[in-house]
Amino acid sequence: MAAAANSSMMLQEIYIKNFVLIDELRMTFYQGLNVLTGETGAGKSIIIDALSLIIGGRINNDFIRDENQKAIVESVFSLDNNSGAKKFLQDNHLLDESEDGEQLIISREISPEGRNASRINGRNVSLALLKELATFLVDMHLQNDHLNILRPAMFINYVDQFIENDDISVPLAQVYQKLTSRQRQLEQLKSDEKTRLQQVDLLSFQIDEIEKVQLQPGEEEMLTALRNRIRNSGKLAEAAGNLTAIMYTGEERGNIFDLLGQTVEIIKKNQGEEFFAQLLTACEDMYYSVQHLAGEIANYRESLDFEPGQLEEIEARLHIIDRLKAKYGKDIDEVLAFLNQARQELQAIENTEQTRQEYEVEIERLGQEYDRLADGLTEKRKTASRILQEQVLQELVQLNMPDTQFAVAVTESTQPAAKGRDEIQFLFSPNRGEPIRPLEKIASGGEVSRFVLALKKALADVYQVPTLIFDEIDVGVGGTSLTAMAEKIGELSINHQVILVTHAPQVASYAAHHFLIDKQVIDNRTSTSVKELNKNEKVQELARMLAGLDYSPITLQHAEEMIKLARKP
Numbered sequence: 297m298a299a300a301a302n303s304s305m306m307l308q309e310i311y312i313k314n315f316v317l318i319d320e321l322r323m324t325f326y327q328g329l330n331v332l333t334g335e336t337g338a339g340k341s342i343i344i345d346a347l348s349l350i351i352g353g354r355i356n357n358d359f360i361r362d363e364n365q366k367a368i369v370e371s372v373f374s375l376d377n378n379s380g381a382k383k384f385l386q387d388n389h390l391l392d393e394s395e396d397g398e399q400l401i402i403s404r405e406i407s408p409e410g411r412n413a414s415r416i417n418g419r420n421v422s423l424a425l426l427k428e429l430a431t432f433l434v435d436m437h438l439q440n441d442h443l444n445i446l447r448p449a450m451f452i453n454y455v456d457q458f459i460e461n462d463d464i465s466v467p468l469a470q471v472y473q474k475l476t477s478r479q480r481q482l483e484q485l486k487s488d489e490k491t492r493l494q495q496v497d498l499l500s501f502q503i504d505e506i507e508k509v510q511l512q513p514g515e516e517e518m519l520t521a522l523r524n525r526i527r528n529s530g531k532l533a534e535a536a537g538n539l540t541a542i543m544y545t546g547e548e549r550g551n552i553f554d555l556l557g558q559t560v561e562i563i564k565k566n567q568g569e570e571f572f573a574q575l576l577t578a579c580e581d582m583y584y585s586v587q588h589l590a591g592e593i594a595n596y597r598e599s600l601d602f603e604p605g606q607l608e609e610i611e612a613r614l615h616i617i618d619r620l621k622a623k624y625g626k627d628i629d630e631v632l633a634f635l636n637q638a639r640q641e642l643q644a645i646e647n648t649e650q651t652r653q654e655y656e657v658e659i660e661r662l663g664q665e666y667d668r669l670a671d672g673l674t675e676k677r678k679t680a681s682r683i684l685q686e687q688v689l690q691e692l693v694q695l696n697m698p699d700t701q702f703a704v705a706v707t708e709s710t711q712p713a714a715k716g717r718d719e720i721q722f723l724f725s726p727n728r729g730e731p732i733r734p735l736e737k738i739a740s741g742g743e744v745s746r747f748v749l750a751l752k753k754a755l756a757d758v759y760q761v762p763t764l765i766f767d768e769i770d771v772g773v774g775g776t777s778l779t780a781m782a783e784k785i786g787e788l789s790i791n792h793q794v795i796l797v798t799h800a801p802q803v804a805s806y807a808a809h810h811f812l813i814d815k816q817v818i819d820n821r822t823s824t825s826v827k828e829l830n831k832n833e834k835v836q837e838l839a840r841m842l843a844g845l846d847y848s849p850i851t852l853q854h855a856e857e858m859i860k861l862a863r864k865p
Contacts, residue, residue: 306325306326306327306373306374306762306763307325307371307372307433307434307793307795308324308325308372308373308374309322309324309371309372310322310323310325310346310347310350310369310371311368311369311371312343312346312369313367313368314360314361314366314367314368315342315345315346315361315367315368315369316339316342316345316358316824317339317342317361317822317823317824318346318823318824319361321824321825321826323343323811323826324828325793325795325809326793326808326809327793328793328794328809329785329794329806329807329808330793330794330796330811331796331797331798331803331804331806331807331809331810331811332795332796332798333797333799333810333811333812334812334813334814335815336799337815338813338814338815339814339815339824340813341767342824343797343813343826344765344767344797345359346369347371347434347765347795348436348438349369349404350369350370350371350402350403350404350430350434351426351427351430351433351434352414352423352426352427352430355404355406357406357408357410359406360406360408363408366406366407366408367405367406368404368406369404370401370402370403370404371401371403372399372400373399373400373402373433374398374399374400375398375399375400376398378433378760378762380432381400381433384428384429385400385416385417385429388421388425390416390417390419391417400416400417401415401417401418402414402415402416402426402429403415414426416429432760432761433762433763434763434764434765435752435759435763435764436765436767437748437752437765437766437767439768439771442744442745442748445748445751446722446735446736446744446747446748448720448721448736451720451721451722452677452715452718452719452720454684454720454751454755455677455680455681455706455720456677456680456715457680457684457758457759458680458681458683458684458758459676459677459679459680460679462676464669464672464673464676465715467669468666468669468673468714468715469715471662471666472666472712472714473714474662475659475662475663478655478658478659479659481655482652482655482656485648485651485652485655486652492645492648495641495645496642499641499642499645500642502624502634502635502638503642505623506620506624506631506634506635506638507635509616509617509620511620512628513629513632514628515617515628516627519610519613519617520614522610523611539593543586543590543593552586553583553586553587556579556583557583559579560576563575564576666712669716670712670716670717670718673716673718674706674708674716674717674718677706677716677718677720678706681704681705681706681720682704684704684754685703685704687754687757688747688750688751691750691751691753691754691784692746692747694780694783694784695746695750695777695780695781695784696746696776696777696779696780697743697746699726699727699728700724700725701723701724701725701732702723702724702725703732704720704722704723705720705721705722706718706720707719707721721734722735722736723735724747741772742773742774742777744772745769745770745771745772745773746773746777746780746781748769749769749781749784749785749788752764752788753784756788756792762793764788764792764794765795765796766785766795766798767796767797768798768799769781769796770782770799770800770803771799773800778802779802781802781803782802782805782862783806785806786806786862789808800841801838801841801842801858802858804837804841805858805862806862807834809828810828810829810833810834810837811826811827811828812826812827812828812837813825813826814826814827835855835856836852838858838859839851839854839855842854
């Protein structure tokens with residue numbers, strides 16, 4: 297079990313400005329029991345509302361006192377030895393390595409325009425993040441929290457606080473997440489069976505339609521160019537023939553070869569002259585070039601001899617390509633890409649049966665692993681529930697409920713969950729001879745208050761949250777039961793910082809630091825103020841709580857005696 301919270305971890309200060317009846321105030325809190333008292337309506341609930349905001353409480357625009365400026369609530373926490381809070385801040389990049397990490401500042405702002413802000417160490421954060429951080433800092437119990445605390449869904453959390461060496465909860469939750477994920481995927485596979493069969497038919501048709509055409513990259517461009525040559529083959533052949541005629545059969549002037557031959561003969565007769573010698577080489581090169589050109593023209597002319605029906609075949613092929621393009625892509629490359637994708641999708645669908653079988657095997661394995669871990673956690677919870685039961689009973693006896701019966705029942709749920717298969721019930725009987733029944737059905741107001749305090753005290757011994765805040769947890773309790781409750785709160789404050797609002801002098805007498813919440817009217821404007829009381833003022837405040845403003849010297853003596861008794865070990 298975890299050790300009690302370190303005394304150096306606590307809420308040090310809260311600053312409140314323009315908040316309900318508060319213009320501006322700064323309160324310093326201390327280790328031990330910090331008690332807030334005052335007349336009804338003085339503003340104790342305002343302080344509680346402000347404290348609630350710093351741990352993620354809901355903002356109300358009615359909180360703004362002066363509508364021309366924003367309301368501010370800011371708190372300072374000491375984080376010395378609070379490793380959980382420090383790790384959370386580091387994991388969420390809210391604590392730099394350069395910062396010493398010994399102080400934490402949380403602020404909330406409420407603007408008249410409705411723009412509200414939450415900040416941790418000056419950085420804007422979401423409300424959800426602030427609430428998560430607060431679980432490492434403060435446990436607050438408000439007047440209407442009994443119903444929430446005693447919800448059966450919460451009981452499993454209390455029991456789990458008493459599990460020693462919990463090495464199961466995290467892997468169990470992980471296995472549960474994997475198991476439920478695979479179960480959803482398997483159900484999806486089964487529900488999609490009809491759709492998959494339809495998809496197989498469609499993909500098979502599309503693949504067959506494209507494959508049987510045997511498309512080749514660049515084929516369309518090649519066929520288009522060939523079609524154009526066939527269509528223009530007559531004109532092109534005529535042009536090639538004319539060029540051949542010019543080269544070989546010139547009728548009036550002679551052909552090119554004859555003219556070049558005559559030119560060479562003239563040059564050869566005069567090649568003794570340097571100029572003509574140079575011309576001879578150039579003319580011979582020209583002769584051979586023209587000869588090569590004539591061969592190229594002849595070859596081209598022969599290439600224009602096409603087979604009958606070849607144009608129709610090309611037209612038909614291009615028509616097939618156009619039809620595929622209309623369905624599957626703007627060009628052959630896109631059609632082939634579609635074919636590849638369709639093959640992959642079909643392969644994936646055809647693998648579905650294998651996937652389904654793999655899922656079923658994995659679900660069986662995960663189910664067995666879940667059962668093993670859940671059984672182990674159940675045994676740990678049974679042990680933890682007995683410890684919790686014994687400690688709460690011990691606390692209840694000390695809270696003047698000696699005849700109380702209390703039991704923690706661990707039963708198996710019909711539905712597995714991330715936290716296991718266990719359902720936890722708190723069974724309770726406040727009086728001897730009465731049957732034990734579910735706690736939430738039978739406890740009275742005063743009994744609930746004492747039970748909640750007993751539960752908080754038992755949890756505090758293992759719970760590492762350093763600060764506990766109570767708003768009139770003693771309501772509905774009186775007499776010796778209230779005295780016992782006051783003693784228990786004082787005991788709780790030994791290892792924890794406790795901030796408490798009370799109307800009970802018995803409880804207030806245990807205060808290590810006593811704050812008076814007061815209300816004054818100045819210039820026709822009501823304001824709430826806070827004052828930390830000295831020794832004499834504390835006696836006077838207890839006397840007022842005992843007998844009202846017209847208290848007697850005897851009442852003062854009684855108040856002094858209460859304080860002395862509260863200080864006894």
